[in-house]
Amino acid sequence: MTETQATESLDTEAVEGVSADDVPAEVTEVVAPTESETPGAVLRRAREARGQSIPDVVQVIRFSARQIEALERDDYASLPGSTAVRGLVRNYAKFLKLDAAPLLVQLEPAVPVPEADVRPPTNMGEAEQPTLVERVPPRFIVAGGVALLLALGGYWLATLPADGGLSSFLRGMSGGPAAVRSGSVAVPVVAPVVQPAPAVVAESAPVAENAASAPPPFAGLRVEFDDHSWIEIRDATQKVVFVGEYPAGTRQNVEGKAPFQVWVGRASGVRMFMGERSIDLKPHTREEVARFTVE
Structure with a gap:
């Protein structure tokens, strides 16, 4: 028997002589793979x-x-x-x-909550202040118009010439001289004096001026939150133009190029308008998430 064969024989005998009880527990223990908990x-x-x-x-x-x-x-x-x-x-x-x-x-570590990249509304959903025209009652506007007509009439009467003006016209209507005798009593013909209307005209001018300068209603996409909800809107260029979570009472005009792709969470608490047209979210909502496109 050669030296190599003798060595292999000794190694085989050594392995066969070792029992399972002689092997440490940490060697025989197999670690089961753990499933990911992401x-x-x-x-x-x-x-x-x-x-x-x-x-x-x-x-x-x-x-x-x-x-x-x-x-x-x-x-x-x-x-x-x-x-x-x-x-x-x-x-x-x-x-x-x-x-x-x-x-x-x-x-949270992989996808942190982003800060909104649009400016929040300045009034945070508070009622907008009415314009000057809305604050003025309609009856005051009508009264101002009537006062303007009276002032124009008074101005016209005041500019008539003295020799052929209102006095001559009234004398011609009386059919004779300025005094008409009835029995023994002379009844003078008295021309009525028309007082020009005062200063109501000056107050009506700012009303008309503010009515002409009132801004037109927003013609784009508008979002109003009746409940706390999240939203994401992309325009035609796939740019995110409005995103974030907003509380109830928030109102926001969305700038961008239509069509808009819209995702809304808790859709029952959100109202959307395109100009003056209201958008119904119910047909596009499943499990409180609305997903649709606004042309």
Whole structure:
């Protein structure tokens, strides 16, 4: 037997002589792989446990299949903004009967809540002050018009010539001299004196001036919040022109180029207008999320 064969024989005998009891526990212990606990993984496992497909989810929460797939693999960069991501997680969890609060907490480091990139309304939803024309009662405007006509009439009478003016006209209407005898009593013909109307005219001028300078109503997209809600709006260039979470009472005019793509959370608490036309959000709302396009 050669030296090599002797060595291999000894190694084999040594291995066969070692029992399972002689092997340390930490060597025999196999570590099971842990499943990911990210928001996307939790939502995916919950969906699969319910036996539902991604198209089933799309029919209810009205987000696209591409967005659902991106959320389940935690690809937040492919989703339209952090506000939309949080709204998608909230509605997806509600659909799966899960508590959305811990998922949103896990989401915070990767998708922080952004600060609104538009100026908030200065009055924060308080009632707008009426214009001067709206504050003046209609009866005062009518009275001002009548006073203006009286003033013009008084001015016309005051400018008549002395020799052929109102006195001559009244004498001609009386059919004779300025005094008419009735029995033994002479009744003089007295011309009425018309006093020009005073200074009401000066007050009516600012009313007309303010009426002419009143700004026209806003013809673009306007959003009014009756309840706390989140919203994201993109214009025709895919630029985010309005985004954030706003309290009840907020009113905001949205600048941008139509058509607008709109996502609204808690849609029952939001009203939208295009010029003077009211937009009905109910046909576009599923699970309190409205998604539609405004031409």
